[in-house]
Amino acid sequence: MPLRGVPIVVTGPSGVGKGTVIAEMMRRDPGVVHSVSMTTRPARPGETEGVSYFFVDRPRFEDAIRRHELVEWAEVYGNYYGTPLAFLEENFNAGRDVVLDIDLQGASAVRAHFEDAILIYLLPPSLESLKERLVNRPRGDGDDIDLRLSEACTEMRMIGMFHYALVNDDVGRAAQAIQHIIHADRHRLQRVYPSLRENSLLGRPKV
Amino acid sequence: MPLRGVPIVVTGPSGVGKGTVIAEMMRRDPGVVHSVSMTTRPARPGETEGVSYFFVDRPRFEDAIRRHELVEWAEVYGNYYGTPLAFLEENFNAGRDVVLDIDLQGASAVRAHFEDAILIYLLPPSLESLKERLVNRPRGDGDDIDLRLSEACTEMRMIGMFHYALVNDDVGRAAQAIQHIIHADRHRLQRVYPSLRENSLLGRPKV
Numbered sequence: 001m002p003l004r005g006v007p008i009v010v011t012g013p014s015g016v017g018k019g020t021v022i023a024e025m026m027r028r029d030p031g032v033v034h035s036v037s038m039t040t041r042p043a044r045p046g047e048t049e050g051v052s053y054f055f056v057d058r059p060r061f062e063d064a065i066r067r068h069e070l071v072e073w074a075e076v077y078g079n080y081y082g083t084p085l086a087f088l089e090e091n092f093n094a095g096r097d098v099v100l101d102i103d104l105q106g107a108s109a110v111r112a113h114f115e116d117a118i119l120i121y122l123l124p125p126s127l128e129s130l131k132e133r134l135v136n137r138p139r140g141d142g143d144d145i146d147l148r149l150s151e152a153c154t155e156m157r158m159i160g161m162f163h164y165a166l167v168n169d170d171v172g173r174a175a176q177a178i179q180h181i182i183h184a185d186r187h188r189l190q191r192v193y194p195s196l197r198e199n200s201l202l203g204r205p206k207v
Numbered sequence: 208m209p210l211r212g213v214p215i216v217v218t219g220p221s222g223v224g225k226g227t228v229i230a231e232m233m234r235r236d237p238g239v240v241h242s243v244s245m246t247t248r249p250a251r252p253g254e255t256e257g258v259s260y261f262f263v264d265r266p267r268f269e270d271a272i273r274r275h276e277l278v279e280w281a282e283v284y285g286n287y288y289g290t291p292l293a294f295l296e297e298n299f300n301a302g303r304d305v306v307l308d309i310d311l312q313g314a315s316a317v318r319a320h321f322e323d324a325i326l327i328y329l330l331p332p333s334l335e336s337l338k339e340r341l342v343n344r345p346r347g348d349g350d351d352i353d354l355r356l357s358e359a360c361t362e363m364r365m366i367g368m369f370h371y372a373l374v375n376d377d378v379g380r381a382a383q384a385i386q387h388i389i390h391a392d393r394h395r396l397q398r399v400y401p402s403l404r405e406n407s408l409l410g411r412p413k414v
Contacts, residue, residue, distance in 0.1 A: 121396075123408060156409055164394045165403060177394050184391035187371045187384050189328075196372060201330060202363055 003195065005092035007114050008032070008099045008182060011107045012122030013152030015134040017168050021122060022101055024175035032182060033091050035100040038064060041079040054084065072102065072109035083110070097182055104155050111161065118185055120178060121162040125169040127153070210402065212299035214321050215239070215306045215389060218314045219329030220359030222341040224375050228329060229308055231382035239389060240298050242307040245271060248286040261291065279309065279316035290317070304389055311362050318368065325392055327385060328369040332376040334360070 012018045026032055038054040040061050049055055056064070061080045064070050073082030083100060091098045100110060110117050124130035130152060134145050159165055164181055168174045185191065196202050219225045233239055245261040247268050256262055263271070268287045271277050280289030290307060298305045307317060317324050331337035337359060341352050366372055371388055375381045392398065403409050 120394075123403065126406070126408065159396065159400075159403075159409065162396055164391070165396050165399050166394050167403075177390070180387045180390035181394065183384070183387035184371070187327075187373050187388065189366065189369055189372050192372050193366075196330065196366075196374075199333070201333065202366065 002095045003186060003191065004116075005033075005094065005096040005098060006185065006191070007035075007088060007092075007110050007117045008097055008178070009107045009110050009117060009119045010099060010101055010122060010178065011104055011119070011162070012168070013124065013130060013155055014148050015130050015137065015152075016122050016124050017133065017171065017174075018101055018122050020171055021168060021174045021178070022099055024171050025178045026099065028175060029179050029182070031096070033096045033098045035083055035098050035102075036087055038070065038073075038082045038084050039079060041081070054087075071113050072106040074103065074105065085113075104158055104161075108161060116191065118164070118181060119162040120164045120166060120181060121156075121159050122174065123156065123159075123165060123167045124152075125167055209302045210393060210398065211323075212240075212301065212303040212305060213392065213398070214242075214295060214299075214317050214324045215304055215385070216314045216317050216324060216326045217306060217308055217329060217385070218311055218326070218369070219375070220331065220337060220362055221355050222337050222344065222359070223329050223331050224340070224378065224381075225308055225329050227378055228375060228381045228385070229306055231378050232385045233306065235382060236386050236389070238303070240303045240305045242290055242305050242309075243294055244288050245277065245280075245291050246286060246288045248288070261294075278320050279313040281310065281312065292320075311365055311368075315368060323398065325371070325388060326369040327371045327373060327388060328363075328366050329381065330363065330366075330372060330374045331359075332374055 010018055010022055022034070026034060036050065036054060038056055038061060040056060040058050043049070043052070043055050047053065058080065061082065064082065064084070065073060069084055069086065070082035071085050071088065073080060083102065083106065088098055100106070102110070107119055111119055124133070127149065131145065131149055134148050166174050166177050217225055217229055229241070233241060243257065243261060245263055245268060247263060247265050250256070250259070250262050254260065265287070268289065271289065271291070272280060276292055277289035278292050278295065280287060290309065290313065295305055307313070309317070314326055318326055331340070334356065338352065338356055341355050373381050373384050
């Protein structure tokens with residue numbers, strides 16, 4: 001029985017650098033798969049169907065909600081985003097771990113859905129550094145820095161839901177820490193026990 | 208507040224190759240400390256007091272037992288062996304993780320004593336390979352292979368007490384797996400939370 005894959009949730013406040021850390025981790029560890037979300041947002045130049053996102057229209061997305069095809073979903077600035085269960089299950093069955101870059105509510109839903117989910121929270125080195133990152137990055141309309149910081153503080157107080165907490169003071173170190181977490185979990189007793197029983201090492205003593 | 212060290216227990220049946228895997232892991236990761244046992248066994252050529260063992264006489268060892276200075280101890284072939292609590296505490300306070308190469312009863316005692324202990328069980332690839340290793344290694348008097356194998360089978364059924372299980376099919380891979388486990392644990396929420404609170408990242412929202 002090959003080891004079944006698990007969901008690896010990476011969450012953190014807006015501006016913490018989650019995307020960069022995840023990209024670096026996946027560059028080092030090609031065995032890990034990135035979750036592909038379903039969205040009603042139109043594809044941008046360079047985005048590929050089924051790789052960047054599964055692009056669908058609103059009726060199809062709302063149908064997916066009704067049919068419980070999504071582990072978690074949210075509406076952000078008028079567009080739906082969600083995580084299709086089928087994509088995760090296919091990868092888990094093939095023994096691949098899947099990284100999910102999702103928000104706090106999404107993390108909660110994944111934790112509720114999968115008992116073997118690994119939840120990692122990425123923290124900024126300090127509030128000052130988070131503010132600096134938010135100020136310096138390209139801003140969308142209505143991007144209110146003080147509001148974002150206040151939301152970050154509220155969100156960080158939900159850290160008790162997570163299994164691991166990393167401070168993103170260095171992209172390489174944070175990426176490596178996620179690798180350690182992923183590889184350690186592949187030896188967690190409850191995860192390997194089915195395969196140990198199957199190869200009869202833990203069967204009845206007969207020598 | 209620097210991260211406090213934790214005990215890393217590595218247990219496995221006689222002949223599984225624990226010593227070799229631990230030595231390889233420590234060669235790669237000099238930040239980890241090996242526990243130094245107290246023993247009444249006489250020092251052998253090349254062994255150093257305080258590095259190989261703390262060598263003591265029986266009255267001193269029995270005194271240590273009475274004073275609860277040992278986390279765990281056992282009498283093997285007429286000699287006492289035990290793990291001094293003070294050695295562990297000193298290293299934990301200095302932020303160093305300590306690897307303990309101990310038997311099942313020792314692992315149980317460490318688990319009972321330290322709530323943040325990490326317990327790793329090292330398994331042979333198969334019973335046949337364990338038998339082969341036991342047959343081929345230098346044997347002491349009264350080393351009964353069938354008895355050892357039967358004991359191994361009984362012992363392996365206590366695997367539920369451990370957090371991680373590794374199959375030692377390759378020394379390098381097993382050593383690396385232990386490294387992953389040690390480094391992942393350094394980001395475990397309950398372990399890092401005190402330091403996160405202290406640097407006020409998770410204090411009351413004030414921006």
